[in-house]
Amino acid sequence: MALVVKRDRGRPKGSKNKVKSASAPVPAVKRGRGRPKGSKNRKTPDADLVVEPDVLICPITRTMFRDPVVLFDSGHTYERSAILSHFCRNGAKDPLTRRALSSTKVTTNWAVRQIVQFWLDKHPGVMPDGWEIREVLEPSKDDGTRRIDEGGDVGVLRTWRAMCPALQEVWPEDEQPQDWEGVTMENNGRVVELELEDVGLTGAVPAELGRLSALRKLSLSRNRLTSVPAEIGQLTSLVKLYLHDNRLTSVPAEIGQLTSLEGLWLRHNQLTSLPAEIGQLTALRVLLLYGNQLTSVPAEIGQLTSLTELHLADNQLTSVPAEIGQLTSLERLGLRDNQLTSVPAEIGQLTSLERLYLGGNRLTSVPAEIGQLTELKELNLEGNQLTSVPAEIGQLTSLERLYLGHNQLTSVPAVIRERNPSILYW
Numbered sequence: 001m002a003l004v005v006k007r008d009r010g011r012p013k014g015s016k017n018k019v020k021s022a023s024a025p026v027p028a029v030k031r032g033r034g035r036p037k038g039s040k041n042r043k044t045p046d047a048d049l050v051v052e053p054d055v056l057i058c059p060i061t062r063t064m065f066r067d068p069v070v071l072f073d074s075g076h077t078y079e080r081s082a083i084l085s086h087f088c089r090n091g092a093k094d095p096l097t098r099r100a101l102s103s104t105k106v107t108t109n110w111a112v113r114q115i116v117q118f119w120l121d122k123h124p125g126v127m128p129d130g131w132e133i134r135e136v137l138e139p140s141k142d143d144g145t146r147r148i149d150e151g152g153d154v155g156v157l158r159t160w161r162a163m164c165p166a167l168q169e170v171w172p173e174d175e176q177p178q179d180w181e182g183v184t185m186e187n188n189g190r191v192v193e194l195e196l197e198d199v200g201l202t203g204a205v206p207a208e209l210g211r212l213s214a215l216r217k218l219s220l221s222r223n224r225l226t227s228v229p230a231e232i233g234q235l236t237s238l239v240k241l242y243l244h245d246n247r248l249t250s251v252p253a254e255i256g257q258l259t260s261l262e263g264l265w266l267r268h269n270q271l272t273s274l275p276a277e278i279g280q281l282t283a284l285r286v287l288l289l290y291g292n293q294l295t296s297v298p299a300e301i302g303q304l305t306s307l308t309e310l311h312l313a314d315n316q317l318t319s320v321p322a323e324i325g326q327l328t329s330l331e332r333l334g335l336r337d338n339q340l341t342s343v344p345a346e347i348g349q350l351t352s353l354e355r356l357y358l359g360g361n362r363l364t365s366v367p368a369e370i371g372q373l374t375e376l377k378e379l380n381l382e383g384n385q386l387t388s389v390p391a392e393i394g395q396l397t398s399l400e401r402l403y404l405g406h407n408q409l410t411s412v413p414a415v416i417r418e419r420n421p422s423i424l425y426w
Helices: 080-090 110-122 144-150 152-163 165-170 207-211 230-234 253-257 276-280 299-303 322-326 345-349 368-372 391-395 414-419
Strands: 002-004 018-020 068-071 077-079 106-108 183-185 191-195 202-204 217-219 224-227 240-242 263-265 286-288 309-311 332-334 355-357 378-380 401-403
Touching: 068 080, 068 110, 077 080, 080 106, 080 152, 080 165, 080 202, 152 165, 152 191, 152 207, 207 230, 230 253, 253 276, 276 299, 299 322, 322 345, 345 368, 368 391, 391 414
Parallel strands: 191 217, 202 224, 217 240, 240 263, 263 286, 286 309, 309 332, 332 355, 355 378, 378 401
Antiparallel strands: 002 018, 068 077, 068 106, 183 191
């Protein structure tokens, strides 16, 4: 085997570095390090006649390969850690072509490994750019072929681990997946709970997650996730889904397929809207959406007739749909710290409601129908622009706390004051 290299990182236009191998072809990967126009290769002592051939340079790291792998889908070769990190951040896309990949399977590129080792042997004492030690890394045992062929839920977990450096920190390679932190697996090999709270996940949740169809609980909260794949709709056994405290800007419409879902935690993200399909979650009992950037709520939310808790505080809502009155099982409704100027009269239909939070809005009036909420124990109206409150509030015989402070009230109806003065805060 012969290897021709030049010292200058630039080459005359049209020329190429050449690597000849009798055992296997080498993928052509452009390095993209041209020299300034007009410069020339210089003759220097033999010790300086060393440069890494472009075909041995990873397109992502721009350094010589230490653990090269080839993508089954595209045939391109990358440094293992670099391509798996790329998948974790950007999803299944080829870095060179930006094309969506049908598979993220990778396997060791033995031909490139051999040539890298030949280059090291040919240039003893020379340290490639970006390396700290002159050694080719041992191929990872967590090889792409084995990951996929292993199949089932274990294969999904191994694939995700390989794609995401954060999981490589919490899921040791020498442990069995059923022993990994946050994984609950039944004897049949199906994963039923996956709790990965605050483990450093970033970017997109991989589509492969949709294959964990036996999942009943999924917690990905307190990470830096930016998107959730449509395949999440395949998790039809899911009962609890925790996605709060991330950087999500949207929720896929396919979430409406989770008809067994009872709890959905989406608080403290960057959501600006909700898909109408959320109304298909007819088993949903708890929906937490506070701390987002929502400007409206779809009318379909009125179809969630099993809902007992709905929290929409700290958004940018300017109105609430009248269909909210259909949530007759609702016990807690949080709407504080929005931009509401009114609430629909249909709110009086929420006869199971025990706590209603409307503080920190721009309300100038409250509908008289609020007096129909006979189970109400706490009513917070502070921090609005109210000049009066309806006397019908005096009909709320279960009321224990009434907050009216920081409004423009000059008085409170006598029927409210006289019923139980100790509950009134204004």
